[in-house]
Each structure stands twice: as structure tokens, then as C-alpha cells.
Amino acid sequence: KAGVTQTPRYLIKTRGQQVTLSCSPISGHRSVSWYQQTPGQGLQFLFEYFSETQRNKGNFPGRFSGRQFSNSRSEMNVSTLELGDSALYLCASSLSTGTDTQYFGPGTRLTVL
Amino acid sequence: QKEVEQNSGPLSVPEGAIASLNCTYSDRGSQSFFWYRQYSGKSPELIMFIYSNGDKEDGRFTAQLNKASQYVSLLIRDSQPSDSATYLCAVNNPGGFKTIFGAGTRLFVKA
Numbered sequence: 001k002a003g004v005t006q007t008p009r010y011l012i013k014t015r016g017q018q019v020t021l022s023c024s025p026i027s028g029h030r031s032v033s034w035y036q037q038t039p040g041q042g043l044q045f046l047f048e049y050f051s052e053t054q055r056n057k058g059n060f061p062g063r064f065s066g067r068q069f070s071n072s073r074s075e076m077n078v079s080t081l082e083l084g085d086s087a088l089y090l091c092a093s094s095l096s097t098g099t100d101t102q103y104f105g106p107g108t109r110l111t112v113l
Numbered sequence: 114q115k116e117v118e119q120n121s122g123p124l125s126v127p128e129g130a131i132a133s134l135n136c137t138y139s140d141r142g143s144q145s146f147f148w149y150r151q152y153s154g155k156s157p158e159l160i161m162f163i164y165s166n167g168d169k170e171d172g173r174f175t176a177q178l179n180k181a182s183q184y185v186s187l188l189i190r191d192s193q194p195s196d197s198a199t200y201l202c203a204v205n206n207p208g209g210f211k212t213i214f215g216a217g218t219r220l221f222v223k224a
Binding site: 033035045090102106 | 147149155156157158159162201203210211212213214215216217
């Protein structure tokens, strides 16, 4: 069974631009969570989607948004990029929400110049 | 108080020794607990999960959970240099529909 895939793997943007990242979960998984990982803050929860509904959101500004499609694929968008948005963005999928194990994709490395 | 706390390390152990990694969490409603390993430049990969109090063994790895003390640990027996990585403790409270990760403990296994 194919794992979680994320595209693109690397991205370089400039301040003020916007970016869209994509995540395809493991086949059959309906929950997708997004995390931001930086050396100083570790893995920070962004949001979680299940059956196209956002079930929870972390403490990030409204510039960070996401959505999930009917095939469980998910996208996250960051508008008006800031230097501090440079990070590794990880997507994780699980069968559903609750106690299920999450499996991570390879991540998208975003650099904001 | 952070929701999930880990000693950042680095923890250094000789090859063949037992490495002990610890984690505490603040939400008593937490129901599932995970240990992930993350190599530098890679994404986290699951090592073990544990739901019930007590020990759970998988090969060289043993996870221990004590809900009364809000404490989770991971023991790595016969540590190998390939075990050198950052180990992330994660706690899930299904009522909140999110998983909270600790900052991770860096482990170095010296050959």
C-alpha cells in the first residue's frame, strides 16, 4: 500500500506570496492532520480534517488554512508569507480520528526569502 | 506547563546499553500514546503505540504507561548506533481531535 505523499517536496517563496501544499493520504485513511516543524518549536499542530470537515485547529493565524476533498486528499494554504513561516510542513494520515495511529508523509520544506 | 514534555537531551549511551526516554503529559483525558523516531532531515516514523497502563514490548523496544502519574517512557535495549535519532512522544485526546507532540529527545548511541 502506498504511503502518504506530499507535493511539492521543496519550495522557495518570497515574503508576501502565498503557497499551497498538497497531501494524499494512505488509501482508505479519512483523517489528515497538518503540522509545522521548526528547530525552535518542534512539531506544532495546524489542523485536522476528517470527511472534508475541519475538526480542530491549532494556534496559528488565519493566514494558514486548509481543506479536504471527497477523496480525502488535503491541501493547506499559507497567504502573505512571512520569514517565520519557513519550516518543514508535515502531513499525517490515519484511518479516522481518535486513537488511530498517524502515518507521516515526507514533508514539504518551505523556505521564505 | 507544556502539554507534552520531554527532556531535550542529548542522551548519550554506549552501544549495547539500555536507553531510557521519558515523557509526561498534562491532559488526564488522554487515551493513546505514541513514540516516533525522526532521523535528521526525515519525517517521523512510528515505533510504538500504547493505550493501557503497563508495559508493551516490541522487539528491542518497550513502552511503559502510567496514567495515574501521567507518564510514558520508551526503553531501547541493546542500543545500536542506528538508533541515534530524535524520539518524539505524542499524546492523543480523541475529544480534541488532535495529537500533541513533545519537543523530542535526541539520542546518541556511541559505537
